[in-house]
Structures are given as C-alpha cells and as structure tokens.
Amino acid sequence: MVYNLDSFPSNHILIEGENYLYFGGTSYLGLQTDVDFQNIFIKNIRKHGTNYGASRKSNVRLNIYDETExxxxxxxxxxxxxSLSSGYLAGQLIAQSLNTKKYSFFYAPNTHAALNLSITENKSTQSYRELKAILSLHLANQTEQTPVVFLDAIDFYGTNFPDFEALKSLPLSDIILVVDDSHSIGITGENGSGVFKTIQALNPKELIVCCSLGKGFGIQAGAIFGSKYRVNKLESTAFFGGSSPAAPxxxxxxxxxxxxxxxxxxxLKHNIDYFINNIENLERFKWMKTHPAFSFSNEQLNKHLENNNIIVTSFRYPDETSPIMSRxxxxxxxxxxxISRLCEVLNGY
Structure with a gap:
C-alpha cells in the first residue's frame, strides 16, 4: 500500500489521523528531522545560498567544494x-566515461541500476561463480580490454558487505572495481568511512567508489572516490562540466x-544491538553485521506489522515486475x- 505524507517521516508517522511506528526508508542516522542538524543546515544555507547552478568549470568558483572534497x-x-548533485549521477558519470573500447563491463549479482548504462537493462550476473567464469574467459581470450566489475557494497542479501568473501574469489589484480557504497558510507567503517579501505586492501587493479551522500550524511549530493588520475579524468568530461553541482x-x-x-x-549502533538482542528468530531476515537493514520477503509478516501499527519499507523493486521487497x-x-514494541510484534508472529 502507498502512503502519501505531508512531512518527512521520522520514527513515527501519522496516516489518516492514526499513529504508526515507522521502521523504513534510508535516513539511517535520523538526521533529516533532527533540530540541531537542521539548524546547522539552515546556517549554511544563509552563508552559501540555496543552490549554485553554474558549472564547476566556471571562472567563478566556490571554495566549499574543494574543502568538502x-x-x-x-x-x-x-x-x-x-562531488556531484546525486549518487545516481555519480554512478552514471563513471559508467559513461569508462564506456570505451579500452574497457569491458561486468556486473556482480544485485548491482544497482545507477551503474548500468541503460536504466531499463538488468546486466547483473546471477552469481559470483558465473561472474568469475565469464571474467576468466575474457582474460584468457582478450588482452586489450581491461575488465570493469560494478557492484553494490550493500546488496541487502549479505553477498558482499562486510567480508566480501565472494569478491575475493575474482582475479582482482586484473580488474577495475566500481563500488556503489551508498548504503554504507557515513554509517559503517571507522568514523563512517564506509568500505573503501576494506576493498582497497584486496588490491584490485583500480578501485573507484561512488555513492549517494543522502543516506548516511543526510544531505542531497553524490560523490566519487579514487585516484587523482581517475578523478581528474572524470572532471575533464563534458558530462561533469555540463552538470550542476550539489548545493554548496x-x-x-x-x-x-x-x-x-x-x-x-x-x-545507531546501540539501537542495532538492542534490536538484535531482543528479537527472536533473527534467521528469518537477511541482514549484515553492523548494518541497520533487515530484509524479508514474507508478505504476511508485512501485513502483521501493519495491523499492529508498524510500517516498514515494502514495494516492488527495482521495477513493477520485481517481487515485493520488504525491509x-x-x-x-x-x-x-x-524497538521494544517492534520486537514484541515480531516475536508474536
């Protein structure tokens, strides 16, 4: 069911005059409704303006971009x-700039559509075994095109984060990795650093990480992390020069x-631990250590939660032909x- 709201949902939402607990969305740190955070944001609007629509290549440039980067x-x-104006734009900038005869694209299981050249195509392989096989074949028969593997750090199936065991099975020293870290950066890793250091330690040929900053940092923007060589190449494209930046x-x-x-x-860490320590039958969910999302596909459980005035994320994703994804x-x-109330309702199912 679709619910239309007039304000941003926090831990509670009001639907047709009735109060519901809300355990959904991607506002992992709860920043969008935090008054102290809002006050900082408003102060920055007064200093930097509401938007900056000029190209980053303009002859007039704001220092805050270089400082934040x-x-x-x-x-x-x-x-x-x-930085860019969105995580989707960040993924598309990488994919489109690498779309040359020098590279050949491969997609890990459950890769987000933002990394596809066409939003209508699902190019993901079904398993890492399949991905390894086609990569091995490519490397054995093709020496001119460098393989580029796209993947999501958080795929909500536990395939990648936190240990990336399946990724380690690939010939990483021959591969450029492009990793979407949108659901990890800002909330996992040391001081919210995400997965960059973890994957860099696996020694891929090259690592490029892109992300939305909206989920972990609570602001509308995207970012790309990598070598100076790669980022300079991306910044030199017409794609980057022709796009408006994130609001300063x-x-x-x-x-x-x-x-x-x-x-x-x-x-957040305290709340995750509290949930895990008080929930029964945790095995019914797909979840990842230190991450706050717990996925399931039982539609009856979703209805049980709703009947007890608890709303979770639940919709067909990524398109209308996909199965319902609940989280x-x-x-x-x-x-x-x-969280106690959530556990009580779940334990009673």
Whole structure:
C-alpha cells in the first residue's frame, strides 16, 4: 500500500489521523528531522545560498567544494574525491566515461541500476561463480580490454558487505572495481568511512567508489572516490562540466556537522544491538553485521506489522515486475521503547 505524507517521516508517522511506528526508508542516522542538524543546515544555507547552478568549470568558483572534497577523501581514505548533485549521477558519470573500447563491463549479482548504462537493462550476473567464469574467459581470450566489475557494497542479501568473501574469489589484480557504497558510507567503517579501505586492501587493479551522500550524511549530493588520475579524468568530461553541482550548503553541512554524525552513529549502533538482542528468530531476515537493514520477503509478516501499527519499507523493486521487497530499518531516531514494541510484534508472529 502507498502512503502519501505531508512531512518527512521520522520514527513515527501519522496516516489518516492514526499513529504508526515507522521502521523504513534510508535516513539511517535520523538526521533529516533532527533540530540541531537542521539548524546547522539552515546556517549554511544563509552563508552559501540555496543552490549554485553554474558549472564547476566556471571562472567563478566556490571554495566549499574543494574543502568538502578534501575532507571526505581524508575520511574515506582515497587519494581524492569529487562531488556531484546525486549518487545516481555519480554512478552514471563513471559508467559513461569508462564506456570505451579500452574497457569491458561486468556486473556482480544485485548491482544497482545507477551503474548500468541503460536504466531499463538488468546486466547483473546471477552469481559470483558465473561472474568469475565469464571474467576468466575474457582474460584468457582478450588482452586489450581491461575488465570493469560494478557492484553494490550493500546488496541487502549479505553477498558482499562486510567480508566480501565472494569478491575475493575474482582475479582482482586484473580488474577495475566500481563500488556503489551508498548504503554504507557515513554509517559503517571507522568514523563512517564506509568500505573503501576494506576493498582497497584486496588490491584490485583500480578501485573507484561512488555513492549517494543522502543516506548516511543526510544531505542531497553524490560523490566519487579514487585516484587523482581517475578523478581528474572524470572532471575533464563534458558530462561533469555540463552538470550542476550539489548545493554548496549541503556540502558545507558535512564538515560542520561532524560532531552530530559521530553521536548519531553511536546511537545507531546501540539501537542495532538492542534490536538484535531482543528479537527472536533473527534467521528469518537477511541482514549484515553492523548494518541497520533487515530484509524479508514474507508478505504476511508485512501485513502483521501493519495491523499492529508498524510500517516498514515494502514495494516492488527495482521495477513493477520485481517481487515485493520488504525491509525493517533501525535508525538513530528510534528509541528503545520503539524497538521494544517492534520486537514484541515480531516475536508474536
């Protein structure tokens, strides 16, 4: 069922005058409705304006872009970083810039459509065994085209994050990895650094990480992390030069709200642990250690939750022909009382 709201959902939402607990969405740190975070954001709007529609190649440039990108690259552990207006745009910039005769594309299981050249195509392989086989065949017969493997760090099936065991089976020293870290960056890793350092330690030929900053950092923007060579190549494209950047106030908030992010990550960890320690039959969910999403495909369970005034993420994804995907999301906005009620309802099913 679709619910139309007049305000951003936090831990509670009001539907036709009735109160529901909300365990869905991607506001993992609960920042969008946090008053202290909002005040920082508003202060940055007053300084940097509501938007900056000019090209980053313009002769008039705002320092906050370089400042935030330097801050993020240090946090994540990459040589450098470039920001964009969305995570989808970040993925498309990489895919389109690498779409030359020098490279051949391969897609890991459950890869997000943002990394596809065509949004209507599902190019993902069915398993890492299949992916390894076609990569081995390519490397044995093709020496001119470098293989590029696209994957999601968080695929909500536990295939990749946190250990990336299946990824380790690939001939990584011969592969450029493009990793979408949208659902991890800002909430997992040391100080919210995501997966860059973890995957870099596997020694791929090259690592490029892209992401939305909206899920972990609570602002509308995207980013790409990688080597100075690669990021400079991306910045030199007409795709990048012709696109409007992220709003400068958004990026400024990432730097100035550091203390809030740190506190919220601690709260989120506590809430995840509290849920895990109080839930029965945890095996009914697909989940990943330290991540706040718990996925399931039981439509009757979803109805049971709704009948008990609990709404979770539930819709056909990525298109209308796909099966219903349901997901319980624990956030830093939830209280122990909220989570206790959720566990009570789940344990009673």
């Amino acid at each position: 330097a801050y993020l690259s240090k946090l994540i552990g990459s040589e450098t970083c470039v 106030a958004n990026l400024a908030t990432i730097v100035s709200a550091e203390n809030i992010y740190t506190a919220k990550r601690k709260t 319980i999301v624990i956030s830093a906005a939830h209280t122990e009382e909220d």
